Amino acid sequence: MNPLAPRERLLGVLGKKLVDRPPVICTGGMMNAAIVEVMQKTGLTLPEAHFSGAKMAALAEAVSEHTGFENIGVPFCMTVEAELFGSRIDHGTLACEPKIQTEAFTSLTKVKISPGAARAGRAVVVAEAVDRLSRKRPDFPVVATLTGPVSVAASIVDPVTFLKELRTRREDAHRVLGEVTAVLAEYAGALVAAGATVIAVGDPTSTVEILGPQLFQEYAVRYLNDLIGAIHALAAPVIVHICGRLGNGTRLLPGLISDAISVDAMVSLKRLKADAPALVTMGNLSTYLLQWGPPDKIAERAVELVRDGVNIIAPACGLSTSTTLASITAMTRAVKEGPS
Amino acid sequence: MSQEESSLLSRLSDAVLAMDEAETVRLAQELLVQRIDPGRGIEAGLVDGMRRAGDLFEREEYFIPELLICSDAMYAGLRVLQPHLPSGAAERKKGIVVIGVVEGDTHDIGKNLVRIMLETAGFEVVDLGRDVPPATFVERAESAGAHIIGLSTLMTTTMGAMSEVIRRLDERQARSRIKVMVGGGPVSQQFANRIGADGYAANASGAVAVATRLRQAPAESRVP
Structure with a gap:
């Protein structure tokens, strides 16, 4: 088989087709590879690239080139959506990712969402970056990452109150999550229209560990599926990343209708594959190992993941910005060379 | 300890565990009316309920939302009982x-x-x-x-x-x-x-x- 172009390979895997080898990617968003070393080498830096489509595109392309990841991923944070809904964001520094400073609302009961939210702010910047990248690099999959409904809701309402109100204010919770999901679907639509090959959804607050299986099913699975369904209607594939331990929530994963599921480092993808053979799996090279481990160990682990039949090789979670290029390229090279 | 006292204490503990803040406050007030030692109310009632919630959390029957709601109930009960602790009451500080x-x-x-x-x-x-x-x-x-x-x-x-x-x-x-x-x-x-x-x-x-x-x-x- 001739080596596939990165775009074909990723789309092939997501379409459950047989490909020459698993792609090695890093989606962007909470899992982005805009490390300090790349920024210093290229002079393309954060936080500036959070605010300009041209700068975001240039940095994303440079990240892909230097790291060897077989996709181009935007944006470089998971605060774009919360900002659309009015939360105050600390946009961080070159080495530190943006974070929520103050949520827009104190309670789910007070949430009001303006209908034009998806067409404003940095949503426009990300769409512009996607547009530039998809024109410039037709051979590469452009992965645009969204923050999932539960995590967005927990970033616009004080998270402690939010978590309690998932139980005590169910009606409000469903109303807000429905409205948030609708805005996210519209934003995803703009990204697909701009040329995004794949939409990835990272939903770090919506974990089985935090919510428990019952609330995970009631809120996370339901609204993730609503969002994925809306994106599927535009004929774009979706990858979902679920953080944390799964425990007895593992059985809920096949209920997600995404085209691939990515999990954290502590989850055994080998076992997940055995339990649910139909799942397309992505992951899950420990970001701790990536940050601290010697390159040969990193390469070894990457090859092990390939051997275990993981469909897409990727970091397990958010990368530290102090991770070195030597470590990341050890990972990407090992996957490309394959098991000896 | 009278039967009434132990029943009230266990109901207080249950109210915290059941995430019922209003009931926790009501029982804490009743405890004061019955002249039961507020220190015991805290230990054998409120804290006991929260400890049981922690056990359920560890057994993965309760998760973070449940634990947070239980703690709201516990703190609401503490606000009722704490002002009535005799001054110089034995400190329960472990550190x-x-x-x-x-x-x-x-x-x-x-x-x-x-x-x-x-x-x-x-x-x-x-x-x-x-x-x-x-x-x-x-x-x-x-x-x-x-x-x-x-x-x-x-x-x-x-x-x-x-x-x-x-x-x-x-x-x-x-x-x-x-x-x-x-x-x-x-x-x-x-x-x-x-x-x-x-x-x-x-x-x-x-x-x-x-x-x-x-x-x-x-x-x-x-x-x-």
């Missing part, structure tokens, strides 16, 4: 812990849970909130006469600040007086060992176990 998030956003839920569970276990907790500079941890721990500093982070990039706290304690030769425990999403036991922390906990109940161990064995040498 003083200064906790805070080195750098993070408002998702410092884990740190809040650690505070709740440490308080339930009888520790006095000084919560410094989030984005706390290393120097502040050390200063506040010394001024509070703390036995333990609990550090949490959500950002991998700021994990260096954790070793900075330890370095500052070393400089002041305060490591035997003030122990350091670490936790948070990107932190692991390996990382704790690497920076020379005295303990690592993966979650809130783990943090109680570690803090208890650090208090019981103050002279124990740390993992190199």
